[in-house]
Amino acid sequence: MATLPVADRDTREKSRFVCCQARPTLGNNTSTLFPSWVPKTILKGIRLIKQLVVNTIERYARYKIDKNLNLQYTDERKYPQPDPTKSYLLYLHIPFCKVFCPYCSFHKYNFDEKKAREYFATLRKEIRIAKERGFRFSSVYIGGGTPTILPDELASTIDLVRELFDIDELSCEADPDISDALIDLLKERVDRLSVGIQSLDDKRLEQTKRCNKFGTADEQVENIKKLIANFKIVNCDLIFNFPDQTAEELREDIQKLKALSPQQISMYPLMYSPSVRKEIETNMGAVQNKKEYALYKVILDELGSDYVQNSCWAFSKKGITLIDEYVVDHVEYLGLGSGAFGFIDGTLYINTFALDEYKQRVDSNQFSTARHKSYSPKEILSYRLMVDMFGFGFSVENLADRYGAHAKKKLAIELFLLKLFKITDKNYQLTTFGKYIFLILMKEFYIGMDYVRETSREGIDRFGFLKK
Numbered sequence: 504m505a506t507l508p509v510a511d512r513d514t515r516e517k518s519r520f521v522c523c524q525a526r527p528t529l530g531n532n533t534s535t536l537f538p539s540w541v542p543k544t545i546l547k548g549i550r551l552i553k554q555l556v557v558n559t560i561e562r563y564a565r566y567k568i569d570k571n572l573n574l575q576y577t578d579e580r581k582y583p584q585p586d587p588t589k590s591y592l593l594y595l596h597i598p599f600c601k602v603f604c605p606y607c608s609f610h611k612y613n614f615d616e617k618k619a620r621e622y623f624a625t626l627r628k629e630i631r632i633a634k635e636r637g638f639r640f641s642s643v644y645i646g647g648g649t650p651t652i653l654p655d656e657l658a659s660t661i662d663l664v665r666e667l668f669d670i671d672e673l674s675c676e677a678d679p680d681i682s683d684a685l686i687d688l689l690k691e692r693v694d695r696l697s698v699g700i701q702s703l704d705d706k707r708l709e710q711t712k713r714c715n716k717f718g719t720a721d722e723q724v725e726n727i728k729k730l731i732a733n734f735k736i737v738n739c740d741l742i743f744n745f746p747d748q749t750a751e752e753l754r755e756d757i758q759k760l761k762a763l764s765p766q767q768i769s770m771y772p773l774m775y776s777p778s779v780r781k782e783i784e785t786n787m788g789a790v791q792n793k794k795e796y797a798l799y800k801v802i803l804d805e806l807g808s809d810y811v812q813n814s815c816w817a818f819s820k821k822g823i824t825l826i827d828e829y830v831v832d833h834v835e836y837l838g839l840g841s842g843a844f845g846f847i848d849g850t851l852y853i854n855t856f857a858l859d860e861y862k863q864r865v866d867s868n869q870f871s872t873a874r875h876k877s878y879s880p881k882e883i884l885s886y887r888l889m890v891d892m893f894g895f896g897f898s899v900e901n902l903a904d905r906y907g908a909h910a911k912k913k914l915a916i917e918l919f920l921l922k923l924f925k926i927t928d929k930n931y932q933l934t935t936f937g938k939y940i941f942l943i944l945m946k947e948f949y950i951g952m953d954y955v956r957e958t959s960r961e962g963i964d965r966f967g968f969l970k971k
């Protein structure tokens with residue numbers, strides 16, 4: 504089986520360097536945090552120190568994440584046999600979109616109905632392979648691309664998963680192109696529908712090329728109302744820190760969404776992966792992070808009273824259990840479908856991105872893993888520390904229970920630094936500054952994942968097939 508070429512190191516260095524041009528700065532509003540009698544030079548000093556901490560952490564994270572996401576290509580390494588005592592999370596990927604948004608570097612190809620139907624059929628075969636191998640799942644996350652692109656195929660796939668496994672919760676991503684027929688088909692099948700709104704400002708929807716696709720902000724408001732009336736849990740994604748976005752514009756976006764009262768809101772910082780940076784700059788303007796922290800504080804301020812914060816970027820109404828991104832909530836997950844990630848038994852796997860290769864593998868009764876990397880116990884521990892902190896699930900008391908008797912000792916330096924730089928308080932609860940730091944870390948992690956996607960797509964055409 505042909506494997507895809509490993510990325511040329513120079514190209515990688517160059518593209519990562521481009522990404523490093525926009526360093527976050529903390530803006531000039533530190534003064535609002537302190538009484539007016541605190542001398543300006545002290546405020547300036549505090550700002551500079553915080554800036555230095557942010558820059559150092561970001562550089563270090565970028566270095567570590569790059570190193571740790573250097574997945575090897577392989578024909579050999581397949582998902583291991585499941586542990587019969589465990590129930591894993593199942594992630595399913597649907598890599599098709601009708602039109603691409605300029606900021607998005609997720610794994611997707613141009614939609615072609617025939618190919619997409621064939622893909623769904625192959626995915627269902629792969630789900631059956633997982634069942635035959637003995638995997639058990641109680642949670643499912645369906646992401647894209649656009650999982651709702653062929654509603655009948657999505658419904659059949661969900662029905663199969665529910666028939667084969669005892670599923671407690673199923674979460675599915677959607678774009679705002681949602682008809683009444685789609686709602687009828689999915690409302691009983693999906694427990695949580697996560698819809699990408701990105702903004703409720705017409706100017707922003709034009710800029711992100713979503714207005715033509717999904718309608719004006721007013722039309723989307725009507726859509727969201729219908730979804731809320733029909734689904735158990737609706738999550739709405741907004742993106743913040745668009746190049747020309749002001750604090751007032753962000754506040755308005757959040758207030759419009761809050762007025763609709765979705766059960767969950769996810770607030771993603773604009774992620775400018777090397778592969779989309781040029782598109783972002785052409786359509787939206789120069790990427791700049793000077794105001795990111797100030798905008799983040801607007802979010803905490805706006806959502807603080809009505810929503811509980813579940814992670815650095817996810818918020819839910821009081822009393823709603825959050826089904827969040829699979830990387831945050833689940834230690835181990837099986838990824839099925841082209842380009843899906845899975846993490847099992849200390850190894851990260853990624854499936855082939857080429858749709859023809861994907862079908863061939865599955866047709867010969869194999870999983871479609873194409874790259875993998877195994878991690879040491881210490882590396883896994885550091886990764887879990889990042890994810891637990893990001894998802895507010897860290898507690899020093901639980902360290903030994905969750906990760907073994909020596910976990911606290913192994914993480915001693917990290918835990919010391921968290922307190923030293925006021926990222927956490929003495930009980931390891933994140934400060935506002937700490938939440939922002941972990942938002943940056945997770946953003947870097949996603950940008951790193953995008954880089955893996957970008958290199959995995961080399962040699963594949965826009966419909967997902969290996970170039971001849």
Ligand SMILES: C[S@@+](CC[C@H](N)C(=O)[O-])C[C@H]1O[C@@H](n2cnc3c(N)ncnc32)[C@H](O)[C@@H]1O
Pocket residue numbers: 606607608609647648649676677678679698699700701740741742771772773774775776
């Ligand atoms: C992979 S998309 C799938 C959702 C669906 N296709 C849609 O467009 O509504 C999931 C979410 O990722 C977020 N996303 C995609 N690209 C992003 C970027 N460059 N920066 C921040 N968030 C991004 C968006 O908020 C989007 O709703």
Ligand code: SF4
Pocket residue numbers: 599600602603604607608609611647648649678699
């Ligand atoms: S944001 Fe959604 S619709 Fe737009 S390209 Fe990404 S996955 Fe496709």
